[in-house]
Amino acid sequence: MAIIENYLHRLRHYPFRAVDQEVADTLLKAASQVPFTGDDPALTVYLLECYCDLSGLRLTQAVLTPTYIATIHDGFCGALLSGHLIKLSPGRTRVFCRHFASTLQKINIQFPSMQGKKWTPKQFDAHIGTWTNSISQIPEEKLAYWQGWPIENKKCSIQWMHLAKLYNTHGKRFTDELYRGVRVYSESRAGPFDRGYDRIVTHLVSNPLRWPPSTFKSPSEIYNFFADLLKKTFKGKSLKSRSTIDLGHRWDRHISEVYRSFIDARIWASPSRALPVTSLKRFRGKETHIKVTKAGKKVRTKLITPLPLHVTQAEAIHILAVQISKDINILREWATNKAKSVIAAFQNRAELAKVATTQDIDDVAFWKLNTINNIAALFEARPYDLPWNAIVRKYGQMNKIKKSSTVLTKALGILSTRDLYPFQCLLILEHPQITDSFLRDFDLYDRNGHATGIRKEGGKTYLISKSGIESVIISGYKPRRGVNLSRQEFELTPASIKIIDDVIRLTQQARDYLRSVGDDNWRKLFIASSSGIVKPTSTTTPRWDKSQTRRIMGGPPEFVREFANIMHSSDINEAFEFAAQITPSSIRASRCVEIYLQTGKTEIMRECLGHDKTDKKLLESYLPEIFIMLIESRSVMVIQKIIICTALKDSPFLAEAAGFDRTEELEEFTRNYLSEELPAYLKDPDKVNEALETGELDKIVFSIGVKSLSTLLSLRDATRLTIGQAIISPAYLHWANITNLVSEYIENGFQRELKRKLAEARRLVDPSPFVRKILGQQ
Numbered sequence: 001m002a003i004i005e006n007y008l009h010r011l012r013h014y015p016f017r018a019v020d021q022e023v024a025d026t027l028l029k030a031a032s033q034v035p036f037t038g039d040d041p042a043l044t045v046y047l048l049e050c051y052c053d054l055s056g057l058r059l060t061q062a063v064l065t066p067t068y069i070a071t072i073h074d075g076f077c078g079a080l081l082s083g084h085l086i087k088l089s090p091g092r093t094r095v096f097c098r099h100f101a102s103t104l105q106k107i108n109i110q111f112p113s114m115q116g117k118k119w120t121p122k123q124f125d126a127h128i129g130t131w132t133n134s135i136s137q138i139p140e141e142k143l144a145y146w147q148g149w150p151i152e153n154k155k156c157s158i159q160w161m162h163l164a165k166l167y168n169t170h171g172k173r174f175t176d177e178l179y180r181g182v183r184v185y186s187e188s189r190a191g192p193f194d195r196g197y198d199r200i201v202t203h204l205v206s207n208p209l210r211w212p213p214s215t216f217k218s219p220s221e222i223y224n225f226f227a228d229l230l231k232k233t234f235k236g237k238s239l240k241s242r243s244t245i246d247l248g249h250r251w252d253r254h255i256s257e258v259y260r261s262f263i264d265a266r267i268w269a270s271p272s273r274a275l276p277v278t279s280l281k282r283f284r285g286k287e288t289h290i291k292v293t294k295a296g297k298k299v300r301t302k303l304i305t306p307l308p309l310h311v312t313q314a315e316a317i318h319i320l321a322v323q324i325s326k327d328i329n330i331l332r333e334w335a336t337n338k339a340k341s342v343i344a345a346f347q348n349r350a351e352l353a354k355v356a357t358t359q360d361i362d363d364v365a366f367w368k369l370n371t372i373n374n375i376a377a378l379f380e381a382r383p384y385d386l387p388w389n390a391i392v393r394k395y396g397q398m399n400k401i402k403k404s405s406t407v408l409t410k411a412l413g414i415l416s417t418r419d420l421y422p423f424q425c426l427l428i429l430e431h432p433q434i435t436d437s438f439l440r441d442f443d444l445y446d447r448n449g450h451a452t453g454i455r456k457e458g459g460k461t462y463l464i465s466k467s468g469i470e471s472v473i474i475s476g477y478k479p480r481r482g483v484n485l486s487r488q489e490f491e492l493t494p495a496s497i498k499i500i501d502d503v504i505r506l507t508q509q510a511r512d513y514l515r516s517v518g519d520d521n522w523r524k525l526f527i528a529s530s531s532g533i534v535k536p537t538s539t540t541t542p543r544w545d546k547s548q549t550r551r552i553m554g555g556p557p558e559f560v561r562e563f564a565n566i567m568h569s570s571d572i573n574e575a576f577e578f579a580a581q582i583t584p585s586s587i588r589a590s591r592c593v594e595i596y597l598q599t600g601k602t603e604i605m606r607e608c609l610g611h612d613k614t615d616k617k618l619l620e621s622y623l624p625e626i627f628i629m630l631i632e633s634r635s636v637m638v639i640q641k642i643i644i645c646t647a648l649k650d651s652p653f654l655a656e657a658a659g660f661d662r663t664e665e666l667e668e669f670t671r672n673y674l675s676e677e678l679p680a681y682l683k684d685p686d687k688v689n690e691a692l693e694t695g696e697l698d699k700i701v702f703s704i705g706v707k708s709l710s711t712l713l714s715l716r717d718a719t720r721l722t723i724g725q726a727i728i729s730p731a732y733l734h735w736a737n738i739t740n741l742v743s744e745y746i747e748n749g750f751q752r753e754l755k756r757k758l759a760e761a762r763r764l765v766d767p768s769p770f771v772r773k774i775l776g777q778q
Helices: 008-013 021-032 042-055 066-082 090-106 121-137 140-147 164-186 196-206 213-217 219-233 242-263 313-354 364-368 371-381 388-399 404-412 417-430 436-441 494-506 508-516 546-551 558-566 572-580 584-599 602-609 625-648 654-658 663-673 685-694 706-722 730-748 752-763 768-774
Strands: 149-152 158-161 290-292 298-300 454-456 472-477 487-491
Touching (some): 008 042, 042 140, 066 090, 066 121, 149 164, 164 213, 196 219, 313 558, 313 625, 364 388, 388 404, 417 494, 417 584, 558 572, 706 730, 706 768
């Protein structure tokens, strides 16, 4: 068992106490100037601090001589190579050893073991044995200090508290008390532990004489501490700004956790007065995500589709009935195409590796013949233990290629965090219940390798309709919903099952590597390298805001050009604007609003958004008031009827007359029928009652025939049969959803004649012509 097994980056939060700060600063600067593959180069110096502290060695400016440094160097490499100090693969361990030697050379310290012969781990055999034999003599207190302070929650996800500095200022006993309070409380929770504790620790460390451990045993002093921390936290901040109000909300929530973790548990004294809270009023949903466009219009940016706060009735109908779904389908097409290209590149690397001639990079033939194939085979054999920088440099020199790392990574289909984003988008489109935190924190396996995040309900008889596929349940957490409601479970669709299967296959090499080196991230679903073949980690979703996309030199990013092609737009700025609107939350919100418009049921929207109850003001967070008033005055059903009525006005055969595969005709229908300005009661909410009294809020009545109904039903069934097999036209999806509304309206009504016509229309249903058209068959 290694002393440091997980999350190497936590060492950066340790103070230097064995290595003098002056020496540490010199080494850190030199380390940053030496090429280093994979991890943060500063970690080499922090590992040195760990080794010296555990070994009882001091490294000061006075002893910075070749002889003493030679002893330190050899002992340090011996400790790393033993596998008992850190748990890394042999290849990664050797990288740290070589980087340390290069760092010493950078500050002009050299000694015999660094010169002449080729570097080999065998020269450290004696030092490995010395370190292994001395481990039993290290005090338990020091071992515990470097093993760190892990926090494990209810779903076995581990985070780390950074308490090393507090340990050195306030001592072991107080640090253990604080750690125990947070750890015990966190074990009962599904979400991550509150980072508000970091503020407490920082405040304590910054002034240990003012706030000694006895502070938390005194009812008055514990109150004074939090009052002082509150004052410092909000000093100089505008109490009306969004960021300050959000910070206040986090502060108030954290104070309640302090009570549960420490005061109710009797670890700390009960304060003489209630601990201070801010009680800052949060922004209402309708006041958020507002921006002003270049044209000077205010828009709500919570969806992918920007929603103007002031629009004509025709514009509002078009956005609700057409534009939201159109934008969603642009994203769906991009994500589908991108996911296919990632899978193809992954498969191509395996094919390249099959015809490799050698995997020995020291062999001249490696670089002269079949180079790409040889590198592909090398990656397949030991993907994350390669001297990637050396390979990239050599490949670039031999082929006279700039940015050879990017060229190689793309040619070999090496998975990066960016490559997983299309799969994440597709999952959210399939299941808008899935949040950004759900994806980030989702554990596919438990520590024993059992699949816990996704399971088949073998003991039950759930089936996906007409597919014969046993139901598969995904289980994860949305921490914001609180302890009792955070767990979310829902049945996966056949399309999402395939998405997850593809991701597991793509990430298997990274998963196997992380598991071999004891990195807990192997349990995550989405893992990849940030770039090149650096050590993989759990992925986050990329940010595509305009400021970041425009900073990229040499033209627009590839994904912007891809969106421009799908949008059939020659205006690259339009694609910039569109891509900048795409986030996990905007995807969710767009799909939820689309589902609401299709069904007219806020309960379904509530379920998709993960709310525990239906709030009358739920829509206010997503749609500007003018859209909500339009819906309330005419209802979702009536908005859809407007389009159907207009389409059926000239022909009883909807498919042929309306041309369902062309949204331009739908737009023309809405323009023809809804060209008037908004009525006064929609411009002024105070006039709604007046409108009700005068009868201005009318219903729209229309007739529909059996043939038209059968055409609609045929189209709807065709879309159901082909989902997941092809990219379905947004217009087809749109009219299929309208059909659901019409049939539901008739079924729930009391008009026998309409029910008779619906039954007759169902007997005439034939989806096969539409299926052939959707699948591209003639």
